[in-house]
Amino acid sequence: MPSGEYLRYVALGDSQTEGLGDGDDITGLRGWADRLAEQLAAGVPGLQYANLAVRGRLAAQVHAEQLEPALALRPDLATVVAGVNDLLRPRFDADEVGGHLEAMFAALTAQGAHVATVTFPDIARIIPLARPLSPRVAALNHRIRVAARRHGVTVAETSHHPVTTDPRLWSQDRLHASPLGHERIAAAIAHALQLPNSSEAWIHPLSSLAVTPSRWRAGATELRWAAAFLGPWLGRRLRGRSSGDGRTAKRPLLTPVIGADRTMPGRSSAS
Template sequence: MPVAGGYLRYVALGDSQTEGLGDGDDVHGLRGCADRFAELLVVDNPEVRYANLAVRGSLAGQVHAQQLAPALAMKPDLATVVAGVNDLLRPGFDADEVAGHLEAMFAALTEQGARVATVTFPDIARITPLARPLAPRITALNDRIRQAARRHGVAVAETGLHPVLTDPRLWSPDRLHASPLGHARIAAAVADAIRLPGSDDSWTHPLPATSHAPSRLRTVGAELCWVGSFLGPWLARRIRGRSSGDGREAKRPELLPAGPLAAGRLRGPTEAQ
């Protein structure tokens, strides 16, 4: 439960979305939904400390095996657990196995007294038509996440239910990671899920309509560009048995004051910066 004046120790567990890919870069630094959520926590309690254990490319089992113990050692009063998309993309995906890892983390963190939040996943087939075969997997995993969350009192940000979360403007060019605006929406959704003071459901509101839809030719061209720029390299890593997270460590492995994250850049919860 939160301490007086808000949560004090926030730990984020997960993969590339939690690490912040799509919001910044590896040269100047990544921001992402967890950083943005920490900034919202600072508004409620300037003393909050924040750690981010996420590593890109991690499967749910790897998040469980490598991040849970360090997270528990920090004794968080608030934690986010978001994983499963990398599993969805693997040929041997097993929704029960993935959900089992998530539930084990939910159980361990809540039993220690942490407030835990997670998310459901939007249908990426509406963002990337070539991913249409993954739709049943997403539905199956989301259903299991909801069930596990109910059993352990975990707050669920239902980013899988609202159409705005499949608006292409909320996604980076690789279509797997949120854009800065998308990361801001996810952070606002989690804040709303835990009823953080000042939060609301504005993250569910649609973006302003665009002036016109892209032509069929432009759409086909964009698909071919995406295949060459992102899908091809991803498949090449899979064939070599490599991961984008190989050799990488968490960007923020210790609890540190979250205040500096927010300095000079706090705006409304759904604004991109």
Template sequence: MSSSGYLRYVALGDSHTEGLGDGDDVRGLRGWADRLAEQVARHSPGLLYANLAVRGRKAGQVRAEQLAPALAMRPDLATVVAGVNDVLRPGCDLDEVAGHVEAMFAALTAQGATVATLMFPDVGRITPLARPIGHRVLALNARIREAADRHGVVVAETAAHAAATDPRLWSADRLHAGPLGHMRIAAAVAQALGLPGSDDKWTLPLPAEGTDISVWRAVGAELRWAGTFLGPWVGRRLRGRSSGDGRQAKRPALLPVAASAGDTSPSV
């Protein structure tokens, strides 16, 4: 399938693909997958797009809940991004996680779809308190990259550039990209797919800004983040709850996509 001739795009994944950090649950979420669909639609006016992603889902849940519906839609383009919710939990089996992701790669490519995925940045460089799991993220990246190679899956190397961990690309919770981050992820996947008009500008660092932050201010910021975001997350884990409990996909069926004439997101 030509990169300018996709007819059906289906996105599978968790909160990142759902679009958390780019909009909200009142006004609606956009996110990198929606932005990518708009880019594809510029050259494929009849594009139909479904987004099956649901926040909080682990890789096994994405496979169990989203793969069969995705295959039934017979996409010629699919994105699969899962595993972050697994590595955040203690006792994570990286081989099992990668196995679920590879099973989705295998099923979708066997049906003839072009499949794309992306690499996760080192969360320890975004949130110091997350440094103990940084090595897990990088190890999962390696496994997913190997699986992608085996199945001809397109990989957007979004973690390979310093800009990926610039705080200005991330939302206040430091777990999800902000609007600018989602815009760059979409641009990275578009370039990896070879979409017309795509380029490598997404890799460029953001303009320099003042970095004179005192130790006490930095510590205070970490404590505020822990109380506002980490505490509630740990509380849900202890209660066996997930942020996605009771939630459904925001776009469970293939629907037409209006091509974006240009991105109006805030830039830095």
């Protein structure tokens, strides 16, 4: 199908695809997948869009919970973005995570969908305390590229452009993109897909930061971040809980895209 003429777009993934960091649970979430759908709909007014992503999901859960519903929607374009939640866990197996991603690539492309995905920036450049995770990010990106080549999947290479780790592209928790970050991710995927009116402008750096914090101030910032975000995250892990417990996809069915579409996140009936 020619670029820009997709009629059914389905997004699979975790919190980034759901849109955390771009809006909130009160006013609704937007996110890069919604932004990409809006760009697609600008060229094809009849576009139908579904977003099956749920925050906190591991790659195995995305595979188990979202692939079959996605196939049932028979998309001609699908995005599959997952794996970051896995590499944050104590036990991380890049081959296992890559296997789940490849299985989704294979099933969707076999049904005729054009699939797109992304590589991930080095998390240590966003969260200095996460420096030991850098080899995991590199290993995951390698497996994404290999699997993508095997199945003709389009890869938006967000891993090696300096702008992707600019703090202004990340929300306060540093785990989710800010609205500007989601805008750049959508632009990166649109450019990789060669959509009309897309360009490589997404890799352009932002204006220079006015002030570089002192080492003492930077250290204090890290401590505040750890108390506000890392501690609660570790607490959920120790209790076997997830931020996605009780939640369902925010947009489980194919529906038209209208303007800047903010969709409320899905919840179970018990929530």
